[in-house]
Amino acid sequence: MNYTQIAGDLLSQLGYVGLATGLILDSFGIPIPSEVLLAIGGALAATGRFDVWVVFILGVAAQVTGGLIGYGIGKYGGHPILERYGKYVFITKKDLDRTHAAFEKYGAWMTMLGRCLPVVRGLIAYPAGIAGMNLGKFLLYTTIGSAVWTALFVWVGFTVGDNLGSISKYMHVLSLGVVLAVVAWVIWYYMHRRRSSN
Numbered sequence: 001m002n003y004t005q006i007a008g009d010l011l012s013q014l015g016y017v018g019l020a021t022g023l024i025l026d027s028f029g030i031p032i033p034s035e036v037l038l039a040i041g042g043a044l045a046a047t048g049r050f051d052v053w054v055v056f057i058l059g060v061a062a063q064v065t066g067g068l069i070g071y072g073i074g075k076y077g078g079h080p081i082l083e084r085y086g087k088y089v090f091i092t093k094k095d096l097d098r099t100h101a102a103f104e105k106y107g108a109w110m111t112m113l114g115r116c117l118p119v120v121r122g123l124i125a126y127p128a129g130i131a132g133m134n135l136g137k138f139l140l141y142t143t144i145g146s147a148v149w150t151a152l153f154v155w156v157g158f159t160v161g162d163n164l165g166s167i168s169k170y171m172h173v174l175s176l177g178v179v180l181a182v183v184a185w186v187i188w189y190y191m192h193r194r195r196s197s198n
Helices: 003-026 034-046 052-089 093-114 125-130 135-197
Strands: none
Touching: 003 034, 003 052, 034 052, 034 135, 052 125, 052 135, 093 125, 093 135, 125 135
16 A cells, blocks of 8 residues: 555645644554655645645644544543453453553653654553543643654655655654664663662
């Protein structure tokens, strides 16, 4: 499936509405690659068809909106359903309590870093909602993570402009680079905390 072509058609036909729609869907788990949408949005801004600041602000706002939908589904649908029927798929109340405890302790980092990871970024809102993470914190860290992700790929698209098609095949490499950078940071942070506590 040529995601670049699909994203390009979506933006060409629907403009900013297509960009926002695609990003909202991606942000609560529908597999529409936001990095491609954002890069094409940046490329169109470089050619003057879009405004780069509108792409950035709309991109962040759409992802936060999608995240809120996922959070709401998790909070108002996920927890009651899992509490009642989870035992049939081997999810116990203890598992739910552990998830809640993890988000109480690390929810901010999990949400922010999760927003910078392909695939995970579209799913992280659900456990946040299920765990009952504070909504204000969820919004803050979802916005920060979404802003970092948006800025990176809009910048890539804006920089390459009309040459976006030639680098689209390397988009997954850039996404992998982001994943490795996040993993490396998490390992460094964990090791640093461990040394500090000794």
